[in-house]
Amino acid sequence: MSSLTELSGGPALRQERRVVTEIPGPKSRELLARKQAAVANGVGTVLPVFVQRAGGGIVEDVDGNALIDFGSGIAVTSVGNSAEAVVRRTTEQLTRFTHTCAMVTPYEGYVEVCEELARLTPGDHPKKSALFNSGAEAVENAVKIARYATGRQAVVVFEHGYHGRTNLTMALTAKNMPYKHGFGPFAPEIYRVPVAYPYRWLTGPENCAQEAAAQAIDLITKDIGAENVAAMLIEPLQGEGGFIEPAKGFLPRMAEFAEQHGIVFVADEIQSGFCRTGQWFASEDEGLVPDLITTAKGIAGGLPLAAVTGRAELMDAAHTGGLGGTYGGNPVACAAALGAIETMRELDLPARARRIEEIMKPRLRALADRFALIGEVRGRGAMLAIELVHPGTKEPAPEATAAVAVACHRAGLLVLTAGTYGNVLRFLPPLVIGEDLLTEGLDILEGALSEA
Structure with a gap:
């Protein structure tokens, strides 16, 4: 101990x-x-x-x-707060430099974090990452990447989901109060479908996964058109919506449907990622391999950092300069992330x-x-x-x-x-x-x- x-x-x-x-x-x-x-x-x-x-x-x-x-x-x-490796690495970085902007003059820490994300996230396919400041930023950029890569506009999200407080992510978020109330109008081309919530499924938990998936797929097919959907975005274990664990089988069925129709399957692991659920990522529980995965929160031991990690061909789709931000992947935050990951491994x-x-x-x-x-x-x-x-x-x-x-x-x-x-x-x-x-x-x- x-x-x-x-x-x-x-x-x-x-x-x-x-x-x-x-x-x-x-x-x-x-x-x-x-x-x-x-x-x-x-x-x-x-x-x-x-x-x-x-x-x-x-x-x-x-x-x-x-x-x-x-x-x-x-x-x-x-x-933990002020974890030894986080303090040590951030202190060392603070004595060197606090900022240059990775889009102006890059630094090794940014690359190291992206390398770690490629190693840790589900799947053994070639992966790349882009770093940002917050979970909402990561989600917005995942949508940007999916839209650019597919040439489509529609985004499918799920009941009870939470994805952030910016204009686009408010539209993606299900709950009105306090996150959305009075802040509209919101971004268009967002479509919400049922999630397999076993406790509140009307016909009971036994058929929840199958019925919820069938309903969601039917709505996507009839109301949107699968060929118009750029991304399907879901939390593998929903956070703000009430820690809803979708009934077993629901997530794999939705991921399968997405793959069949060229839809980018995005796992929002901002709250559930980095060891929180007993695995490095909650997606691993049912063997999901998302096309894109968004992370933040636990990534850097308390410093602001977020990421989109995914299939290299998707991450490379956007034109040079299309992804980024002044503070995204700040060197001190990157040092903190490397310290946090060191701690996660060691302990x-x-x-x-x-x-x-x-x-x-x-x-x-x-x-x-x-x-x-x-x-x-x-x-x-x-x-x-x-x-x-x-x-x-x-x-x-x-x-x-x-x-x-x-x-x-x-x-x-x-x-x-x-x-x-x-x-x-x-x-x-x-x-x-x-x-x-x-x-x-x-x-x-x-x-x-x-x-x-």
Whole structure:
């Protein structure tokens, strides 16, 4: 265990929960008042505690409270905050240069990250990458590449999907509030089809994959025309939509249909990638080999970096100068990514994610047996969730979900909500979190459910 915490930056911060004030405490409330005066109201906050340090599985605020982290900055700090290799490599890079723009004068770090992505992503075909700043940017560029390569315009996305907050990615995203409401009009030629959501499939989970795929293919064929579709874009394990794991068989059938009709199959692995689900990429679970894959979040240990990786002939389709951006593949962010990947390999973080599932999932299922509020436990690896419903029904219970989250926060456990209906509690602990903190966090969750 010591090697795990040392490499993840853990020893500098005691790995124990500590609640010494109400949450948020007086210093955080003072800073919150400053935030409200200076920061746009549209920038929301899940839990207004202001952080001064973080590492391992702990986030420490300015009042001295130490919270157990079940959020990882929304699946970003999978290797822990301030992981040793990330700090070492970024510090070295900072002393050399911070920016030249890779499109002006390139540098080795950019190439190294692209080489790593070619090695790590599914498939043994020739691959190339382009680097960007955010997940939304990666998704937009994947659409650009697919449209250019195919000469087509239509893009197929799926119910409950989330792909970003820019104009195009808002159009790709399913949920209206808070992501899209009032921000239209949106980009055209976006078409949404059903996803195989077993818990809410009307005829039950047994036929979900087959029926959902048939419906989706029928809509594509009749309403759009498969010959007009440039790209099919899906999260192999949906994130903001509620950690929906499509029924087995659905994704391979959709990928097969895409291949048959010359449609670029794009896996959005921004939240599910980089060891989060117990494999390097969630696509691997059913042997999917996407034509393009988008990554961000966990790629660089907390620094802004994103990528599109895919078949070399697709990635090379766009004209020179058609892909890029001033900060895309910033040298410091590239150094951080190389440090994060080093940490993932050295600590075997896919195995660590599977161990987290071994600890958490049985306990969550036991809670579901005890509390009728929990309609379903789902997810893989360290990407797990519970969907809360009114007992005896499948009617979403967003108010209870919010109440449970608040109770967790008060007790010193940072959790996040999600879901199209706002009724999902999602758990994204750092992959380096100690097992004692996992257990304690689940104890707090149990108490919060009892309150609800």
